[in-house]
Structures are given as C-alpha cells and as structure tokens.
Amino acid sequence: MFDIAINDALCFINGEFLRASVGIKGEKIAYVGKENVKGDVEFNSPDLLCVPAFFNAHTHAAMITLRGLAEDMQLKDWLEKKIWKAERKLSEDDVYWGTKLAIVEMFKRGIACFSDLYIHMDKVAEAAIELGMRAVLCYGMADRGNEERGRKELEIGEKFIKEWNNAENLIKAVFGPHAPYTCTPEFLRKVRGKANELGVGIHIHVAETEWEREEIKKKYGRTPVRLLEDIGFLGEDVVIAHAIWLDDEEIEILRRRNVSVVHCPTSNLKLVAGIARVKEMSEAGINVALGTDGAASNNSYNMFFEMKLASLLQKIKYGRADAMRAVEILKMATENGYRAYGIKGGRLEEGHLADIALINYKAVSMIPHYSPENALVYSASGDEVEHLIVNGTIVMEDREVLTDDEEKIKRKVEKISEKFREVE
Ligand SMILES: [Zn+2]
Known part of the structure; x- marks a missing residue:
C-alpha cells in the first residue's frame, strides 16, 4: 500500500x-x-x-510584481533605468506575496522546484514552504567594489544558508553572487572560500551579454569564465545562468570543472543578450538545465514555452532541424535541473x-x-x-x-503593483 x-x-x-x-x-x-x-x-x-515535474533552474520569482512594467528595453537600460529603481521599493511583504503568485503560476505549469536568486530571501523560503514548493535559494549578493559592502553582503548570504538550508526537506540554500560585473574577484574568492567551509553550492549569472564580456576583459584582461577559473571559483557545485558569450576554450573549462549551465532562452531573446551554444555545450558533456529567469524579462513562469523556444533556437543557430531532439529538451527541463543542484530527483x-x-x-x-x-x-x-x-x-x-488561497494571492499582488506604476 x-x-x-x-x-x-x-x-x-x-x-x-x-x-x-x-x-x-x-x-x-x-x-x-x-x-x-x-x-x-x-x-x-x-x-x-x-x-x-519541471525544474525552473534560474529565476527571480518575486519579480513577478514587476511583470510588464518595463518592456522593449536593452538589458543595461532595463536594469539601471527601471528594474533596480523599482526593486529599491520592494518590501519583504512584496517579495513574500510575489513569490507566492509565482509559485502558483509555476504549479499550473507543472514546476515542482525553482532556483531563486533575489532579496528578502527569508520571505521566499517562507512562501515556498507554505505552498509546499521545493526551492534552491540564495541571497543575491554584490559588493560593487566596496569591501565593507561585500563583508555585509556575505554575512547576509551566510546567515540565510545557516537558517534555511534543508528546511522542511524542501529548501536547499546556496550562495548567490550576482555576476562578475557586480562582484569583484576578491569578493568572489571570499564567496568560494565560504562555500567550501559550509559545504554549499554557488549560483551566479555569467557571460550573459557581450557588454559584460568586454567590460570584464577591460577591467581584468580576460573573459568572465577565464577570470572565474583563474581565481579558483569554478567547480561541480557551481551553476551559472546564461553562459552565452563563450569561446571554445571557455566551454572546455566549464566541462573540465563540471560546472552546470542554465539556459534561459526567452529572457536571452527579450533582452537581446544572444543565443547560447546549448547544442555544443551538451555535446561536450556539460549539464545544461533550463530556466525562465525573472518574470520581468520573460514574462511567464512556463517551462513549456522555454522548452519549445530552446529547441527552436538551437535549430536556427545550427541550421539543423535535429539540433536538439524533444527527449533531450525534456531532460533539460527536468532531471538536468536536479542534477545541477545535486538533488536526487x-x-x-x-x-x-x-x-x-x-x-x-x-x-x-x-x-x-x-x-x-x-x-x-x-x-x-x-x-x-x-x-x-x-x-x-x-x-x-x-x-x-x-x-x-490563489484568489487572495492574486488580490495581494494587484495591490502591491500600485506603487510601481510611478517608477521613473
Ligand atoms: Zn537572472
């Protein structure tokens, strides 16, 4: 029985x-x-x-509160002129209700687990546990060249992990340095050290745009993946989102280090970031999972859309209708996500x-x-x-x-959205 x-x-x-x-x-x-x-x-x-069930391997769930707020903008402008301004107004309560709405939407699309990098993560964890959703969570950290800020950010990230890792057998907590262009190499080294000490993984955005690649080259004289390799950051417990602007040698570095990649096709198109070399990475033996990214750059938490788009993009990129078959895409959307974060599912x-x-x-x-x-x-x-x-x-x-209570959650987020209408 x-x-x-x-x-x-x-x-x-x-x-x-x-x-x-x-x-x-x-x-x-x-x-x-x-x-x-x-x-x-x-x-x-x-x-x-x-x-x-599907595994949404990279998102910022509570960004659902900003869904549709800023459209038809390039990533840099989108972040600097709209999203970061709106996010400064985002309260703990907003994140809590926003995450709940996101989870309801994900349930309706057959998603059982999401990996989230954001702020007010205590509230994200509470929302996930209350709804019975599995989640890999990290506080999104950035030192932005300021050592004192970095120290505080790492403290928040560590505290979150210690409080929530393994909570209710649903939460896995990891470190979430935002990206190589918002975190200095010194800070990333410290994050790597802390992750080793606590035995937890790391989730980070890498090589999302050509701008990022050029910026990192200008600052540090090498590309983002080489920079991460040189500071000893990469390993099988590292999951990188996007991974679009990579050369052959960087793909080889990721393979050698057993790094997992999360492909976010809708977001990459919407923000004109580019088309990732998913077919080549998969063939090289890199574990590639699938994610929606945040609802402000998608605008849905729907793995069916991501699966179809991922498949179609690889076909056009490689000029081959069989570039990636349906079964491979299904695995990307399911077991590859679990594998990326070391969860037996x-x-x-x-x-x-x-x-x-x-x-x-x-x-x-x-x-x-x-x-x-x-x-x-x-x-x-x-x-x-x-x-x-x-x-x-x-x-x-x-x-x-x-x-x-789905209706209550919808009403709450409608109310919350009122304050974002005047973001300029
Ligand atoms: Zn993201």
Missing part, C-alpha cells in the same frame, strides 16, 4: 514513454513498474502522461524524490497521439497539467492549488 498510486499512465522512464505504474511513499518514489499498485490516493487513467525512479506532474494527454493540443515527447515540447502550453505532486504531497489537483 502506497500513499499515492498512479496506474495506467504513460510514464517518462529512462528517456522513453512506457505504460507503467508509480507508487509513492512519504517523500519518495517507492515503486516504478508494470504491476498495478494500490494507494490511499489513486490516479488511475490511461489519459494521463506521468512525467518528472527529476527521474521516475525508485528512491528519487516524488516530484511528479500528471498531464492530460487527451487535451485538444495533444491530439493526435503520435509521440508524447513531441506533444509536450512542441504542442503543449502548460494548461494540460492536471495534477502536481511535490515531495510526495499533492499540491495541485484538477488544476486547483490545494496548499494556499
């Missing part, structure tokens, strides 16, 4: 869809096989696709965390039934996600969020 049983579904197992059953006990998958299983709660339907496999999305294969967008993986990557919008299980708990059933 399992806590939750899933029978007759088409399950994504080891890279292919098979008719199988899944049994969940506590927080984990305890059975995957051909036999029908019994559970306190059962989902028995041949019309469901059973897939590992992302696969329908005994002993893995029970983070599972059940998707309506009879939805109009999914007909006819030639291939579930092609339907998920190229046809689905996310509206097809029916039920979501996170850490062995059903957090959404029949598209209704069970762990919080």
Whole structure:
C-alpha cells in the first residue's frame, strides 16, 4: 500500500514513454513498474502522461510584481533605468506575496522546484514552504567594489544558508553572487572560500551579454569564465545562468570543472543578450538545465514555452532541424535541473524524490497521439497539467492549488503593483 498510486499512465522512464505504474511513499518514489499498485490516493487513467515535474533552474520569482512594467528595453537600460529603481521599493511583504503568485503560476505549469536568486530571501523560503514548493535559494549578493559592502553582503548570504538550508526537506540554500560585473574577484574568492567551509553550492549569472564580456576583459584582461577559473571559483557545485558569450576554450573549462549551465532562452531573446551554444555545450558533456529567469524579462513562469523556444533556437543557430531532439529538451527541463543542484530527483525512479506532474494527454493540443515527447515540447502550453505532486504531497489537483488561497494571492499582488506604476 502506497500513499499515492498512479496506474495506467504513460510514464517518462529512462528517456522513453512506457505504460507503467508509480507508487509513492512519504517523500519518495517507492515503486516504478508494470504491476498495478494500490494507494490511499489513486490516479488511475490511461489519459494521463506521468512525467518528472519541471525544474525552473534560474529565476527571480518575486519579480513577478514587476511583470510588464518595463518592456522593449536593452538589458543595461532595463536594469539601471527601471528594474533596480523599482526593486529599491520592494518590501519583504512584496517579495513574500510575489513569490507566492509565482509559485502558483509555476504549479499550473507543472514546476515542482525553482532556483531563486533575489532579496528578502527569508520571505521566499517562507512562501515556498507554505505552498509546499521545493526551492534552491540564495541571497543575491554584490559588493560593487566596496569591501565593507561585500563583508555585509556575505554575512547576509551566510546567515540565510545557516537558517534555511534543508528546511522542511524542501529548501536547499546556496550562495548567490550576482555576476562578475557586480562582484569583484576578491569578493568572489571570499564567496568560494565560504562555500567550501559550509559545504554549499554557488549560483551566479555569467557571460550573459557581450557588454559584460568586454567590460570584464577591460577591467581584468580576460573573459568572465577565464577570470572565474583563474581565481579558483569554478567547480561541480557551481551553476551559472546564461553562459552565452563563450569561446571554445571557455566551454572546455566549464566541462573540465563540471560546472552546470542554465539556459534561459526567452529572457536571452527579450533582452537581446544572444543565443547560447546549448547544442555544443551538451555535446561536450556539460549539464545544461533550463530556466525562465525573472518574470520581468520573460514574462511567464512556463517551462513549456522555454522548452519549445530552446529547441527552436538551437535549430536556427545550427541550421539543423535535429539540433536538439524533444527527449533531450525534456531532460533539460527536468532531471538536468536536479542534477545541477545535486538533488536526487527529476527521474521516475525508485528512491528519487516524488516530484511528479500528471498531464492530460487527451487535451485538444495533444491530439493526435503520435509521440508524447513531441506533444509536450512542441504542442503543449502548460494548461494540460492536471495534477502536481511535490515531495510526495499533492499540491495541485484538477488544476486547483490545494496548499494556499490563489484568489487572495492574486488580490495581494494587484495591490502591491500600485506603487510601481510611478517608477521613473
Ligand atoms: Zn537572472
């Protein structure tokens, strides 16, 4: 007898869809096989696709409060003229409610875990735990060349990790230095040292724009990845977002150091950052995960959009329709995220965390039934996600969020948005 049983579904197992059953006990998958299983709660339907839930591997969830505020602007102007000004007005309470709205949206798109780099992270952790969402969290630090500021930032980052790492078996806390252009090499060295001392990972933006690459070259005489390599920053516990402006040797450095990369296609297009060399990085053996980035540069928390766009971009970049196949893209959106952050999940496999999305294969967008993986990557919008299980708990059933009051959350964020209307 399992806590939750899933029978007759088409399950994504080891890279292919098979008719199988899944049994969940506590927080984990305890059975995957051909036999029908019994559970306190059962989902028995041949019309469901059973897939590992998605992992949004890079975002700033509470930026949902700024969604649509600043559009059609280049990254530097977008940050300096709009986003950073608005963020100065962002209170703890705003981050709390904004994150909750973001999580509700992510649930509706089958996302069970998000990696977030932002401010007021205590509130992000509280929101995630209250909704039952898994999260990798870090306080976004930047010393901006000021040693005293760096000391304070590192203190906040460390305090957050000590308070929240492993909370409720849902939170993984890491360090989040913002980027090489907002953090000095001296500061990044200190972060690396602290991460070693505490045994936690690091999440950082790297090589997002050509401007960043040139700026770092001007300041330090080498490119961002070489700079990080030279100061001993890179390792298998480092996850870098974007990684667009890389040369061959930098790709080789990332591979050698077992660094994971998070590709954020919508954000990269929207802010005209560029198209990452995902196909080459994957072929080199680099673990590439997928992320939405913040809602101000996306504007959705929808991994279905990211999967489709990631696939299409690689096709056009390499002039090959088979540049990246649907199954590879599905893995990027699921197990590669878990692998990046060292979490045992992302696969329908005994002993893995029970983070599972059940998707309506009879939805109009999914007909006819030639291939579930092609339907998920190229046809689905996310509206097809029916039920979501996170850490062995059903957090959404029949598209209704069970762990919080969705209408209240929407009202709160509407109210919060009023103060951002006058940002100039
Ligand atoms: Zn970002």
